[in-house]
Amino acid sequence: MSGRQGGKAKPLKAPKKVAKELDEEDLAFKAKQKAEADAKKAAIAKLGKKK
Template identity: 60%
Template structure:
C-alpha cells in the first residue's frame, strides 16, 4: 500500500517536562497571585450579597 493508510495515526509522544527549580522571587510572585485571587473571590462574594448595582428604570434616548 503506497501512502494511503486508513485509521488514526498515533500521536508522537511529547517529551517530559522538566521540573523547574523555583527561586524566592517565583515563590513570592505565586504567593502574591494567590492572595490577589483570594481577594477577588471575597470581593465577588460581597458584591453578590448586596444585589445588583443597576436599578431598572426608563431609559431615555438623546433624541426628542
C-alpha cells in the same frame, strides 16, 4: 492497503516536564498571584451577597 494510510496522523507524545526548582522571586510572584486571586474571589462573593 495495510494499516492506517489516510486521515490524521496520531500526534507524538510530549516529553514529561522536568520539575524545575523555584527561586525566591518565583515563590514571591506565585504568592502575590494567589493573594490577588483570593481577594478577587472575596470581592465577587461580597457583591453577590448585596443583591
